[in-house]
Amino acid sequence: MTKLRTILSGLRPAGNAADGRGRTQFEFEGVRKAQGAQAKNRIIIAIACFGVFYAVIGGRLVQYGLRSPETVSSIARADQLLISRPDLLDRNGEVLATDIRTVSLFAEPNKIVDPDEAVELLATVLPDLDMRGIHRKLSSNSRFQWLRRQLTPKQQSQILSLGIPGIGFRPETRRFYPGGPTASHVVGHVNIDNKGIAGMEKYVDGQGLGDLAAAGLTVNEDMKPVRLSLDLRVQHVLRDELAAAMDRYKAIAAAGVVLNVHTGEVIGMSSLPDYDPNNPVEALQKDRLNRMSAGTYEMGSTFKAFTTAMALDSGLVKMSDSFDARGSIRIGGFTIRDFHGKNRVLSVPEIFIYSSNIGTARMADLVGIDGHREFLTRLGLLTRMETELPEVAMPHQPSEWKKINSITISFGHGVSTTPLQTAVAAAALMNGGKLIEPTFLPRTAEAADKVAVQVIKPSTSDGMRYLMEMNVAKGSGRRAEVEGFHVGGKTGTAEKVVNGRYSSAVRFNAFLSAFPIDNPDYVVLVVIDEPKPEEGQHSATAGLNAAPTVSAIIGRSAGFLGVKPRFGNDMQAMSLSY
Known part of the structure; x- marks a missing residue:
């Protein structure tokens, strides 16, 4: 027992027994204060951590907001x-x-x-x-x-x-x-x-x-x-008649244009086969070429209009002159003949109406090689046409003009040009002699006069209107006539080159027209590529297919163009004295 008391007495705290209780209480209060301070510090640290965390998030959001969009090579912005x-x-x-x-x-x-x-x-x-x-x-x-x-x-x-x-x-x-x-x-x-x-x-x-x-x-x-300058109504008529001609004459292609001769505005232009721009992959097919402005062709006898205008404008030839169209012309190993020769001396109007190669060649020879080339250049037939449409081809001509070149070019062989610029040059023959570059945007007559270039005499233009009128009245363009609308024009039947030689079986036909011919407002040109003869016919000349196609286009679209028909005494043939 005594030993137990001794052990217990050793476990008591040192110091006075009377103040042991106070010291124990003081120690507990100190621990409590220390724990409170520690908790407070932990809260402060936690708040600081949350603050830093949200600051980082906010900073990143600002950073992302200021960054430029990521560039991805496979997509545009x-x-x-x-x-x-x-x-x-x-x-x-x-x-x-x-x-x-x-x-x-x-x-x-x-x-x-x-x-x-x-x-x-x-x-x-x-x-x-x-x-x-x-x-x-x-x-x-x-x-x-x-x-x-x-x-x-x-x-x-x-x-x-x-x-x-x-x-x-x-x-x-x-x-x-x-x-x-x-x-x-x-x-x-x-x-x-x-x-x-x-x-x-x-x-x-x-x-x-x-x-x-x-x-x-x-x-x-x-x-x-x-x-644009297009009239959708005329455009529809043009395309519809070209499609009908392709089907009727079993042609591989057809194209045409309606052009205002006073402003140069293209009122309608179509080339078949065409494509649906809603499915533009069709445009990649080879036969979908825009033949009117992006294709070049020998335009055949339509070029005789330019040769005749050249001869008259030069002053070397008068409407009353005549040329020997008998037999043939032998030059450079080639023989020039007439398709349906009259085998006699022909006047200038007869050369035009009967489409005489020989008579036309003799007029070109009279003007000369340099004059011939200069005249066609003046009419824009040998240079690249300027217009808004990007698809425009450069004409092809001999690198060196010789007499044989001038002779064949006079009736449409030896120079390839686009049908559209052929129509533009023809407009100059019809409007008093002013060459006006074509446009696919609206243009007033006043604006056209500012860009027009006088390329032939007004009297030459008068003579060409007379010849075009007579060709539809008495010549190869008879099927182009439209009652009440007084059409004039010139046919062109060009043989295409096959295996390096001209083939009479494969043709590129054209009809170049204007109406009303006494004071033309519009030129209409239609081309038909490789037409076949209709049943009962032995040939497929331009007068048999391109001319009637022009007639159908004018007959259906003249009203849309504001051209009023004239009948009876109001529709008198133009009278000129030569």
Whole structure:
């Protein structure tokens, strides 16, 4: 017992037993204060940590907000996807081309969970997708891939309902051509990025729209429409009659133009086969060439109009003169003959009406090689035509003109030019002698006078109108006449080169006309490539196919052009004294 007390007494705290209780209380209060301070410090540290955390988040958000968009090589900037193009209108305000809003499908492959499943789901809406190609895109490490451009609203809705992660849509504009192929070679078309690559669409881009688009300055802006010189009604008639001629004469192609002789405005121009600009891949086919301005051809006897005008304008030939058209002309190993020779001396009007190669060649020989070449250059037939349409070909001529060249060129062989510039040169023969470069934009007569160049004498123009009138009244152009509208014109039946030689079985036919011929307002030119004879006919000359096609075009479109028919005493033949 004594030993136990001793042990317990050793465990008591040192010091006075009387104040042991106070010291113990003091020690507990100190511990409490220390613990409180420690807790307070922990709270402060926690608040500081949260503050730093949110500061970092805020800083990153600001950083992301200030960063420029990531450049992805496979896609243009987002602002460029919304760029609008101006509407294209005909001269009466009818829409030829306009923008419609659409969306395009894209994928973020890094967010695609199961590429196989995604491809299978997309195929239920887009069964024509390239499955392998799409799977390869979805399995890549890229952040962006186009899957399909320009979806329909129905397709967008169906894909949205599939709920595929990593699949999205971007707004775009799509060019729409309400008339389809009606004016395709003039209006042109755009590519998948809504950039003009042909026709007047390309011209519009060349006027600054392309630069604005690259700068993103035309986003969501309604641009002022661009009005063209075309009359959609006349354009429809022209294309419809050309298509009928192709079918009727089993031709490989046909083309034509209606041109205002006072302003140079192209009222209608078509080349068949054509294409639908809503499906521009068709334009890549070889036979879809715009034959009116981008193709060059030997224009045959239509060139006799220019040779005759040259002879009259030179002062060396008068309308009352005559030339020996008997037999043939032998030159440079070639023999020049008439197709339906009269085998006698012919007056200038007879040479024109009977389309005499010999008589025309003798007039050209009288003018001379240098004068001949200079005259055709003056009329713009040997140089590249200037107009808004980008697709314009350069004419072909001999590098060195010899006498044989001048002789054959006089009746349309040896020089290849575009049908459109042939019509433009013919307009100068009809309008008093002024050459006016063609335009596909509206132009007033006053504006045309400022750019017009006097290329022949007004008296020469008067004489050519007389000859064109007589050719339809008495010559090879009789089938071009339209009752009440007084048509004049010149046929051209050119043999095409096959295996290096001219073939009489393969022809390029043309009819060059103007109306009303006493005071012409319009030139109409139609060309038909490789027509076949109709049943019961032995040949396929221009007078049998191109001339009646012109007649049908004028008969259907004259009212739209504001040309009133004249009958009886009001329609008197032009009388000239020579």
